[in-house]
Amino acid sequence: MENGHGAVRQLRYLPAVGSAYGVEVLDFAALRAMDPRGRRARPQRPDFHVLALVRAGGGAHEADFRAYGLGEGSAVWIRPGMVHRWSDVDTCDGPLILFRPGFLAGFTAAEAATPACWQLDRRRLSLALLAADHLRHEHDAAVRAPALASPGLLAHLLAALLLRTLPAAPAAPDTADGAGDVFRAYRAAVEEHFADWRHVADYARALGHDVRTLTRATRAAAGTGAKTFLDQRVLLEAKRLLAHTDLPVGACARRLGFGDTGNFTTFFRRQTGLPPAAWRKAYRG
Structure with a gap:
């Protein structure tokens, strides 16, 4: 474990075969299937971003000493270096988008003001899920037919998803004085x-x-x-x-x-x- 964090799993970005585009789209069901021993409930520290949307179900999540309840419309953004754990996501349904640091260079400032978990109303959730589904379809197409792969397109779709999902005005204001x-x-x-x-x-x-x-x-x-x-x-x-x-x-x-x-x-x-x-x-x- 890096930095001597012996009690914390250090998670590296290891995309599935054929998915090396800097972004990957999973869901909570896939997370549970990949983790039958429930290690997700123990502290872990990823070196990549995880954006999660809860379409249905409920549970709990903990990030850097704060506990959050999860329910329909919950959005979670785990940033690289955060110590977090999925306390209880056994009934959660919805997409998880994994992406490398630097994949979207323009969103670094948003990380400072965006919480680890926030709530979307039904209208915003519906639009965010549509954006996530579009990203998933393009990602799946890239995996199945590499000739169709476009990292630039995936980056634009991820940017659209973040813009649709993030709380209002998360980033530093770009004023005239820079x-x-x-x-x-x-x-x-x-x-x-x-x-x-x-x-x-x-x-x-x-x-x-x-x-x-x-x-x-x-x-x-x-x-x-x-x-x-x-x-x-x-x-x-x-x-x-x-x-x-x-x-x-x-x-x-x-x-x-x-x-x-x-x-x-x-x-x-x-x-x-x-x-x-x-x-x-x-x-x-």
């Missing part, structure tokens, strides 16, 4: 360097902006300042390590770039109100 582009660059840099760069000034220098510009763009896109956005990303990874591994607190601190365990403890307590060891015990208890 704030949306600034935030996208900052978010990508945070994802790459959060364990090494602890100050917004580090990102500002690397991206060629000043701290005020990053703060303004992040507040417009994510509703919080650049420093808080960075701290929340570090905190999320800290919780993942504490919850899903048996690494000592000091080892968790080192993985997150803290040279001193005391500094990590101070940071964690300031964010959660508990020291790391106490938070781990409360979570597991």
Whole structure:
């Protein structure tokens, strides 16, 4: 398991034979058939996206320490690196679309504001299911007749599905001053360097902006300042390590770039109100 997550299954993107287009369309029935031992109910961490729509049935899902109920009209978006589990999808029916990171480069900013689970009304669900069905038919045609395959067409159909499915205004606003582009660059840099760069000034220098510009763009896109956005990303990874591994607190601190365990403890307590060891015990208890 990467990052020492011994209790978490690391899921790699391994498409079925003949389906190497960067996207694959399954459904909940196929998920259950591929997993007769029920490993889907244990924590897992994919390196790819999963978009799921619940056409009928109900159940439960957990993503990064939040539990969600599932029912008709539920939409789920599991992003790469999320620790999640399908707590109960034994009666769920609907499509699951798997796709590689970067398959749709223009949707990276939407990930910051989109929840892991939200609800569609019946009209929006019907339109989203039509879009998913269109994508499935084109994907199946590409698998059966490779001469018909068009990754570009599949990408456009996936983009249409996401636009139909995502909550309103999920992405950073592309204002005249380019704030949306600034935030996208900052978010990508945070994802790459959060364990090494602890100050917004580090990102500002690397991206060629000043701290005020990053703060303004992040507040417009994510509703919080650049420093808080960075701290929340570090905190999320800290919780993942504490919850899903048996690494000592000091080892968790080192993985997150803290040279001193005391500094990590101070940071964690300031964010959660508990020291790391106490938070781990409360979570597991």
